[in-house]
Amino acid sequence: MSMRPQVSVKYGEKEENLSFIQQMGISYVSLGLDLEQVQIETIKSEQQRLLRYGLRVSDAYCMKLQKNRAIILGKEERKGYIELFQKMIQVFGCLEIPFTSIAWQPNGVLRSARTVGQYTRGGISAIADQKEIEARPILEDHIYTEEDMWNSFSYFIEKILPxxxxxxxxxxxxxxxxxxxxMEGVHSLIYNSACFDRAFSIAGxxxxxxxxxxxxxxxxxGDRFGDLFEDIEHFNSDGRILCVHFRNVSSTLPYFEETLAEDGYANMYEIMKALVKSNCDAVISIxxxxxxNESLGGRTVNMAYPTGYLKGLLHAAESELNIT
Ligand SMILES: [Mn+2]
Structure with a gap:
């Protein structure tokens, strides 16, 4: 099986958006849910509605649990959220939804500005400036150390993995x-590929x-994160790659703009070929x-051009490598 292009939809996504996604030749969606929507019957009827547009749920997530501050920072009230997370796993299992996402970043994706950049031709993109981010005050009442973050992660894994x-x-x-x-007084869990190995070993x-x-x-x-090509081989051979986020940037830190695939510093075709060559069968998305411009239809429309470009590179890579 080859890589499977995917887009994200929210529960209750407008029918015209689903039709638009179907017309893009997409068959897989990541389904975003609010807490109260994490119920078997609720999701089952949404799966049936999506199927009318030829869309299968490749994974689902609930933002309140995916990046839950209490769980990630190991706060007192994590107990209740962990129970909700366990219930979510049970619901997804009953519906044969193969995976859900987590990210150990209680403050989300940090960017310095969302504005027109040097590479955006008037579009609004996200820009990160390491100096600005590192100068930010701490957000919580104390600093969360590397040990704190690995402890909270280990605790979560122990409760959820079974x-x-x-x-x-x-x-x-x-x-x-x-x-x-x-960042902001919280140590990061995963800031290079060795951190991933540590996380996998914690999960036995x-x-x-x-x-x-x-x-x-x-x-x-860049190099501080790891060798992307070696890591694709390494992690895919262990069956770890469930989803690929396909995005280019103008340069490595300390300063980057998010760019179109064809404009950043990396050759995204070489990266796509490496993924295809490794026989990775993950979902792949922007x-x-x-x-x-909001009047053009919002997120679904914004994703259309970069997703189309992704599909073009995927098909070219499969054709060049004789893999279908
Ligand atoms: Mn990403």
Whole structure:
């Protein structure tokens, strides 16, 4: 099986958006849910609605649990959220949804500006300036050390992994973005590829902890993150890559703009070929697009051009490598 292009939709996505996605030749969607929507019957009827547009749910997530501050920072109230996470795994398992996502970044993806950049031709993209990010004050009442973050991660894995194994639902761990070791007083969990190895070993190398290979994060970190081509081989041979985020940037840190695939410093065709050559069968998607003009239709439309470009590179790579 080859890589499977995917886009994200929210629960209740407008019918015209689903039709537009279908017309793009997309067959897989990542389904975003609110907490109250994490119910078997609710999701089942949404799966049926999506199927009318030829769309299968390749994974689902609930933002409140995916990047939950209490769980990630090991706060007192994590207990209740971990129970909700366990329930979510059970629900996804009953619906045969193969994986859900986590990211150990309580403050989300950090960027210095969302504005017109040197590479955006008037479009609004995201820009990160390491100096500005590192100068930010701490957000919590104390600093969260590397040990704190690995402790909270280990605790979470200990509570959740048995549910994953029982219900056959995997976890896809996304790196910290940008991949700096410390941001806003919180140490990052995953800021290079060795951190991924550490996470997998904490999970006892269970196949139920996998990764979101965010090409964007690898490129932002450059050599400090790891050798992307070696890492594709290494992690794919272990079956870790569940999802690929296909995104280019203008340069490595300390300063980058998110760019179109064809404009950044990396040769995205070579990266696509490496993925195809490794026989990776993950879903592959655009994680961030330029913020387009709202009147044109919002997120679904913003994703269309970079997703089309991704599909073009994928088909070219498969054709060049004689893989279909
Ligand atoms: Mn990403």
């Amino acid at each position: 549910e994953c194994e029982k219900y056959n639902v995997k976890l896809a761990l996304h790196p910290n973005d940008p991949p700096l070791p410390d 190398n269970s196949p139920f902890l996998g990764m979101k290979l965010c090409v964007g994060c690898w490129l932002e970190g 994680d961030h697009a330029f913020r387009g």
